[in-house]
Amino acid sequence: MNNIDVTPIEIRDFAISHGWSLIKEAIKDGLYVLNSPNNDFRQLIFPTDNTTDQFDSLAETTLTKIAQFLNKTTFKTLEEIREINDDVISLRYYSENKIVNSLSFQEALESIEATKQMILSAGSSVVNPSLFHKRMSRIEATEILKMTRFRHTEEGSFILKVSCPIHLEGSPLLSLFGEEEVQKPVSRKAFELINNGANKILESIETDSLSELFIDQKESSHPIISYNLCDAISNLFDDERELPFELNFNWSRAYLGTLGQPSFPKTIRFPYALKPKLDDLKSYFRPEAKETANTFFGTVESLNGNVGDDGRRSGEVSLRLIIEGEMITAKANLDSDIYETAYQAHGIEGGGLTKIKAILRPGARMNSLSNITSFEIVSKE
Numbered sequence: 001m002n003n004i005d006v007t008p009i010e011i012r013d014f015a016i017s018h019g020w021s022l023i024k025e026a027i028k029d030g031l032y033v034l035n036s037p038n039n040d041f042r043q044l045i046f047p048t049d050n051t052t053d054q055f056d057s058l059a060e061t062t063l064t065k066i067a068q069f070l071n072k073t074t075f076k077t078l079e080e081i082r083e084i085n086d087d088v089i090s091l092r093y094y095s096e097n098k099i100v101n102s103l104s105f106q107e108a109l110e111s112i113e114a115t116k117q118m119i120l121s122a123g124s125s126v127v128n129p130s131l132f133h134k135r136m137s138r139i140e141a142t143e144i145l146k147m148t149r150f151r152h153t154e155e156g157s158f159i160l161k162v163s164c165p166i167h168l169e170g171s172p173l174l175s176l177f178g179e180e181e182v183q184k185p186v187s188r189k190a191f192e193l194i195n196n197g198a199n200k201i202l203e204s205i206e207t208d209s210l211s212e213l214f215i216d217q218k219e220s221s222h223p224i225i226s227y228n229l230c231d232a233i234s235n236l237f238d239d240e241r242e243l244p245f246e247l248n249f250n251w252s253r254a255y256l257g258t259l260g261q262p263s264f265p266k267t268i269r270f271p272y273a274l275k276p277k278l279d280d281l282k283s284y285f286r287p288e289a290k291e292t293a294n295t296f297f298g299t300v301e302s303l304n305g306n307v308g309d310d311g312r313r314s315g316e317v318s319l320r321l322i323i324e325g326e327m328i329t330a331k332a333n334l335d336s337d338i339y340e341t342a343y344q345a346h347g348i349e350g351g352g353l354t355k356i357k358a359i360l361r362p363g364a365r366m367n368s369l370s371n372i373t374s375f376e377i378v379s380k381e
Helices: 008-019 024-030 054-072 074-080 103-125 139-147 186-206 208-218 229-233 252-260 272-285 336-347
Strands: 032-035 045-048 087-094 158-165 245-250 267-271 292-304 313-323 326-334 353-361 367-377
Touching: 008 045, 008 054, 008 074, 008 252, 008 267, 008 272, 024 032, 045 054, 045 367, 054 074, 087 103, 087 186, 087 229, 103 139, 103 158, 103 186, 139 186, 158 186, 186 208, 186 229, 186 267, 208 267, 208 272, 229 272, 229 292, 245 313, 267 272, 292 367, 313 336, 313 353, 326 336, 326 353, 336 353
Parallel strands: 326 367
Antiparallel strands: 032 045, 087 158, 087 245, 245 267, 292 313, 292 353, 313 326, 353 367
8 A cells, every 4th residue: 555645643533533542752753652442552653744754654554453453444444534524424325136336327417416405405404494495505505515525436335425524613612611612513514404304304204294294394493304305315216226225424533522423323224115205295395386487598408309290390398497596407398490499409519508488387296388489599609
């Protein structure tokens, strides 16, 4: 193993979080020395400066000892050390009766988009609790997304992993009892909200108490479950192969002493059979939608029309519209003239932007455009 890509402090903090005790007197000699918690005379010894010549060899020996102590592979141990300062959510697709060692590129994109939506909805609920977030563009929520990193995709079923580093907000404050209290960062609150919210959603489905959950959240001054969170979790399902999934949470070990260990389940499983019930729950939280007559901008995503007796094609198309910074999907039934314009827009490399004057009718499962008075390509560039 060459070029160890973790810092001495990360190795030190990881070992301390597992009970190894630091010998502070050795620091003046430029070394971190830690004694085993098992009182078996084992020690970890490595330089405090990772630019020294001996760092890589001593750090490699240290990683091997820690891996043996934890009964894990060195590779897995190194992965955990890289995440010492991060809160981590792993999305795992699995199957009881078949191997799942890959996702299609489209499935992976949809999973990443749903995870993005889940993080944004949680961040929005932390700073502005609501049953529905019309826009999820608050600075605090988007900052969490900027900090969140896409981690190595692990072996074992198929696992996508994201992590967010902990950044404490301000100095600790003294409580009435003279103890220091640390304000949880918004990112930790958001990850905890995802865990707590997902668990409540799962419990309400299993106990057939969807309406009770909605009433509880509606009457709460700080609801943690929103339509957006329900929609994000529903979108995590792999519809192509009807795979179940689970969310696994690992909290930053470096901040266990400061922020504590959240008292939430580490793993939350969603069998695919629960998806219809989750969609039912979404309907409780879905805001009352109204028709909107406006000019919309978007792209043509798919063409599903048929050729008529006149030899021209007309019928349904699918579009993605940009509305108040959000992307929504809508369908429209086009006559042959407008369909030809949609066909041209769809063929433009990179997606041709279209300008559409119409009425947008929100639907339970799909929005639709009707009364189209204008459909034109904005630019072919």
